[in-house]
Amino acid sequence: MDIDPIVLISLPVLLVVLLGGLVARGRSGQKPGGREVGQGGGTDVLERPAPGQTPVAADEELAAPHVDVGPDTLPEVVVPDTPAELVEPELMPLGERFKRRLSRTRNVLGASVADLFGRGITDEAWDGLEEALITADVGVTATLEIIEELKRRSREEGVTTADGVLDLLKQALRSALGTADRSLGRATDEGPTVWLVTGVNGTGKTTTIGKLAAVEQREGRELVLAAADTWRAAAAEQLGVWADRTGAHLVRKDEGADPASVAFESYAAATERSADLLIVDTAGRLHNKRELMDELGKVKRVLEKQAGPLEETLLVLDATTGQNGIAQARAFLEAVEVTGIALTKLDGSSKGGIVVAVQRELDLPVKLVGLGEDIDDLAVFDPELFVEGLFAGITD
Incomplete structure (x- = not known):
């Protein structure tokens, strides 16, 4: 039977293409151990086949013949007791949360101390701090009391720097907040x-x-x-x-x-x-x-x-x-x-x-x-x- 010379020339090329496709299919989406890396969009290979076996696709899993896989070839799968979405995240330390979440007040009050007193302890600086405290809603009466206390202590203690004023201001605010019990009450008798x-x-x-x-x-x-x-x-x-x-x-x-x-x-x-x-x-x-x-x-x-x-x-x-x-x-x-x-x-x-x-x-x-x-x-x-x-x- 005569064979068309074009067919004879095309056969080797066709074989190379087919073999290349099979190799690519066997390697795609796998890491060592045989787990599929890709997500969706096509046929997923579930396990690395044993020698001589055909790869088992996701849509063919139920129809595939049983293959015994030993403990050395199948990695252990650990199922958590609690679904991932229900696991409580590790809480940020409370001090860090206060630092991060008070930035707006810090921009009004804290930055004012550094700017105002960086040029010395002046009447203008005290007036600026008074304005900053009122803007931060400390209250007019409390602000006036705090400013007078800071002026007195700065004179008596010889404070001449912004850091010194800042330290005095921190002490004054702690004193204003006091030492009240802030715990939530609990029943001591029976009942809720x-x-x-x-x-x-x-x-x-x-x-x-x-x-x-x-x-x-x-x-x-x-x-x-x-x-x-x-x-x-x-x-x-x-x-x-x-x-x-x-x-x-x-x-x-x-x-x-x-x-x-x-x-x-x-x-x-x-x-x-x-x-x-x-x-x-x-x-x-x-x-x-x-x-x-x-x-x-x-x-x-x-x-x-x-x-x-x-x-x-x-x-x-x-x-x-x-x-x-x-x-x-x-x-x-x-x-x-x-x-x-x-x-x-x-x-x-x-x-x-x-x-x-x-x-x-x-x-x-x-x-x-x-x-x-x-x-x-x-x-x-x-x-x-x-x-x-x-x-x-x-x-x-």
């Missing part, structure tokens, strides 16, 4: 600890509760969350999301229900479940609405009839509101006996001095501060770390 949380809409009250619940859950405590904010349509839903995330039991009623009845039923549920902690969310009451403030007092009275004095009544304030927060706090103090302040959004404000103003004007300790949006960015307030964070790196 009760924390009542209140504050104006938009301060981050419900988010603060959720972050508190996350901290408590990691400590192994059983929680009940009470959605006693029945005025805002999405309040119970928002609290429910946090309950799901933290494994807490949620007590809620329909929109418009009596908040005091929600509080009553939540304490009964916490007792029945032998819960360690009950956190009660309340409506974001406007401080100029007398009837809403009266209702807040009713919620607290109902809880106290069941539980006795509450371990905490926390008022959530927004650091970005500055001196307005003082006015809000005074109105709440008329309705309930507040035990401490949770100051949110401290990382987003240049008015971090409000911590000093709140404590001085209201004689209430700042117990918690919000340092960011993440679930772990609610921290117990530490005056030493706060002051150091305000001036970190200023004179380095």
Whole structure:
């Protein structure tokens, strides 16, 4: 039979192409050990074939014949007990978080000390520092007292440098913050600890509760969350999301229900479940609405009839509101006996001095501060770390 000379010439080329394709298919996407490196988009080779075997593709796995693979050829696969997305990240040290998250206030206050006193201890420098303290919302009265104290000490101690003034200012701020107990109260008798949380809409009250619940859950405590904010349509839903995330039991009623009845039923549920902690969310009451403030007092009275004095009544304030927060706090103090302040959004404000103003004007300790949006960015307030964070790196 005659064969076309063109075919004879083409055969070797065709064989080379076919052999090259087979070799490329066997090598593509593999590392030593036979695991597929590529992701999607084609046929994935699952295992390196034994000698003489055909590679097994992902879509042929069920139909492929069984191949015995010994321990020397199959790497061990370790399945974690907890899915990767649920593993808690390692927390940044609290001091480092204060340094990073107080940058806005530091730019207003800390930088002023270095700039103003770098040219000497002058009246103009003291005036500039006074302005910086007021801008940072330390408060006019507190600022004037601090400036007079700094002037006196600088004269008596012979301070002549910016570093010396900065050291005196740190001491003055620590003194203004005092040594109040900032720990959160716990029940000493049988029954759940009760924390009542209140504050104006938009301060981050419900988010603060959720972050508190996350901290408590990691400590192994059983929680009940009470959605006693029945005025805002999405309040119970928002609290429910946090309950799901933290494994807490949620007590809620329909929109418009009596908040005091929600509080009553939540304490009964916490007792029945032998819960360690009950956190009660309340409506974001406007401080100029007398009837809403009266209702807040009713919620607290109902809880106290069941539980006795509450371990905490926390008022959530927004650091970005500055001196307005003082006015809000005074109105709440008329309705309930507040035990401490949770100051949110401290990382987003240049008015971090409000911590000093709140404590001085209201004689209430700042117990918690919000340092960011993440679930772990609610921290117990530490005056030493706060002051150091305000001036970190200023004179380095």
